[in-house]
Amino acid sequence: MTIVTEQPRTLDPQQVRDVMSKVPTGVPVIAGECELTGERAAMIVGSFVFISVEPCLIGFFVGKGSSSWPKLNEATVLGISALSASQTQFCRKLGKKEADRFAEHFWNQGPCGAPLVAGSVAAMECQIENVTSVGDHDFVLARVRDLSTGSAADPLVFQNHEFSGLLRH
Numbered sequence: 001m002t003i004v005t006e007q008p009r010t011l012d013p014q015q016v017r018d019v020m021s022k023v024p025t026g027v028p029v030i031a032g033e034c035e036l037t038g039e040r041a042a043m044i045v046g047s048f049v050f051i052s053v054e055p056c057l058i059g060f061f062v063g064k065g066s067s068s069w070p071k072l073n074e075a076t077v078l079g080i081s082a083l084s085a086s087q088t089q090f091c092r093k094l095g096k097k098e099a100d101r102f103a104e105h106f107w108n109q110g111p112c113g114a115p116l117v118a119g120s121v122a123a124m125e126c127q128i129e130n131v132t133s134v135g136d137h138d139f140v141l142a143r144v145r146d147l148s149t150g151s152a153a154d155p156l157v158f159q160n161h162e163f164s165g166l167l168r169h
Contacts, residue, residue: 032075085165
């Protein structure tokens with residue numbers, strides 16, 4: 001075992017973002033509706049992970065400054081949709097804070113009642129199990145209640161600050 005006794009150096013946040021942008025990531029949309037108010041919210045997360053088959057668990061990280069997360073945290077069921085390469089424009093719209101994220105007819109209701117993006121490569125409905133503070137983010141652990149593959153095959157990928165498909169034609 002190695003024991004580090006010196007203080008870690010301070011890293012430049014922009015350099016961290018630039019280096020981490022080299023690692024490709026899928027583009028999942030988290031959406032939900034608060035049963036008490038009927039208010040819906042949606043956001044894109046850059047860090048999503050499959051955790052366990054039994055029980056079926058997933059996780060994602062949310063920035064503590066997110067304006068959508070407090071609303072989503074009130075939803076009984078969250079819909080998670082992995083966007084397809086053909087949904088780049090829709091993704092850009094979802095990324096704008098002032099956008100009406102539910103104005104378009106891109107949404108379906110899942111079997112458990114959560115909003116899901118039509119035409120995604122994969123979709124699941126989840127219930128939050130636990131939220132843990134980790135640095136400047138919260139880690140959300142969620143139990144999958146329902147899941148399906150979508151009608152699209154080519155996932156949307158974000159790398160080098162750009163969107164692209166994964167499949168080569």
